[in-house]
Amino acid sequence: MRRSPVGSALILGLLLSFSAPFGRATHAETAEVSPSLQKLMRQMLGDVQQLNRAMLSDDDEAAAAAAERIADHPLVEPGQRATIARALGREMVDFKRHDTTVHDAAVALSVALRAGDRTTVAVRYGELVGGCLACHDRFRDRVREALGLE
Numbered sequence: 001m002r003r004s005p006v007g008s009a010l011i012l013g014l015l016l017s018f019s020a021p022f023g024r025a026t027h028a029e030t031a032e033v034s035p036s037l038q039k040l041m042r043q044m045l046g047d048v049q050q051l052n053r054a055m056l057s058d059d060d061e062a063a064a065a066a067a068e069r070i071a072d073h074p075l076v077e078p079g080q081r082a083t084i085a086r087a088l089g090r091e092m093v094d095f096k097r098h099d100t101t102v103h104d105a106a107v108a109l110s111v112a113l114r115a116g117d118r119t120t121v122a123v124r125y126g127e128l129v130g131g132c133l134a135c136h137d138r139f140r141d142r143v144r145e146a147l148g149l150e
């Protein structure tokens, strides 16, 4: 397929901007921490399970620590990131937006936990888990297929 220069520039821009989770400097990107998407997701599940346990046991310190691990999750390895960007095309921005939602909710949750702000804790906790589900509903099947996970 031939692309117009504008289309190519757009796609290149998306690929370049796809440098974090998918896209932010907050994510660690070093050689030793660059897991596959599946490994990252299983790690996030473990962190959410620990978060749930701590939240429901009123252990704010452990809950804040779990929320911070979710916020600072490592970047997916570059090859898979490129494959996901190719598969999603322009929708990559939406994929990244879901990751940002989870990230921002996790940061705000840890801050609220440390400040003892119960109302904000409840709202942000819901946003965090809702962010996981929203991305799965929209993208999980397509990304699994693109990565050959089925």
Ligand code: HEC
Pocket: 037, 038, 039, 041, 042, 044, 045, 048, 070, 095, 096, 098, 099, 102, 128, 129, 131, 132, 133, 135, 136, 139, 140, 141, 143, 144, 149
């Ligand atoms: C930006 C999109 C996105 C967000 C946000 C997201 N996920 Fe995922 N997740 C995916 C995709 C795509 C897959 C499919 C790949 C796979 O199954 O490994 C997946 C798969 C999973 C899986 C299945 C892994 C397996 O064994 O195959 C788990 C568990 C999971 N995610 C947990 C979470 C949790 C917990 C959160 C929130 C803290 C979360 N995800 C947030 C995109 C996302």
